[in-house]
Amino acid sequence: MREAYRSDLRHLVEDLVEMLDLVRSGLVDASTALLEGDLALAERVIAADSHIDDDQMQIDEKMIELLARQGPVASDLRLLVAGLRMSSTIERMGDLAAHIAIVARRSHPQLGVPERHREEFQRLGELALGAVTSSAKVISDNDLALAAQVEKDDDELDSLQSEIYRSIARNDDYSSAEVMNLTLLARYYERIGDHAVSLVRRVGFLVTGDTLDSRGALGDPDEE
């Protein structure tokens, strides 16, 4: 029985990593759909998001059952509570990838990102993808050195978002629709990075008992 329980807890971690893997694929495809104007691919990302939602519901049910059946305390309880938080966070990351695809679809047959911002958005996509991929490895291997890399990717995402915002604000030859799309897109990518940070901070807390930031916040880094 105890053996089965330990194996259930290990499975839970694998389930979260698999959910993140779906987010990773969705994000890769959303970025491609956006930069290449691929409508069919955008539609697929949008449709596939419901699988991530379903996964979350299933994983949550498993965790609630473990809480009910095992009445865990101490570190196992913390793990399950963190797991419940992480599944919501990952589900939200999937939504954000779908939102990027929705902008690609709305812009079609135009590209959602004008040529002169293409490189910046390609870089936003790479940084967000790096943060998602690394956060999955942090969760599966408790690799806290890699957690620092996720924080670094997120800092770079934040700076790049601010830089894009400043460059758009300086420039008045965009149409309002273009500005709206660019504003939202940069925010979606940056939020994916925030969520990745929140995932690795939870792992850090589980492993060391310490929060990784000075405020002791395990919350969302999207704060002043």
Add this chain to the structure above:
Amino acid sequence: MREAYRSDLRHLVEDLVEMLDLVRSGLVDASTALLEGDLALAERVIAADSHIDDDQMQIDEKMIELLARQGPVASDLRLLVAGLRMSSTIERMGDLAAHIAIVARRSHPQLGVPERHREEFQRLGELALGAVTSSAKVISDNDLALAAQVEKDDDELDSLQSEIYRSIARNDDYSSAEVMNLTLLARYYERIGDHAVSLVRRVGFLVTGDTLDSRGALGDPDEE
């Protein structure tokens, strides 16, 4: 002991409602700061957000302690799991109110919302506030009739956001900086409404065991 436990569960609900009350004040002040260009008020909202974050951490610790001490099952367990979700949601609503105040601060000494959109943003603020206030009552009184009102406020928020986006996209005399601010502001208000809906759906699930939407989703209404 059992009596103390029931009282702890009741307190938990009160704590969540108090957190929402801080969000409500923050939102009222953020909307005023935005529409009146009140810099000092904007600063106060931004600074006060950390109280909501602290509240969340305290409430979460209480819930984790209850899980550890009581090993609850069935409906008590569902309540605690929902409580953990709701505290994150409310904390996020506080962040969004602070984000509105940050736009007010960034725009100062200009107003963040140009005169011709003033009424629309006033209405966005009212709808978001209505959703927050009603969701607190749904949580404290299990008032599911009022939950329907929160869904209605949120639908109206969504339509108004789309209308504002269309009207901005049609209009090319705004500066890029203005379009960016309006785009983000409308999104922040609309997200507050989404979070209120997610709160009342959780209450609905606790009370009836049924999810309120056809997809069975308890997740975020910010989805396709």
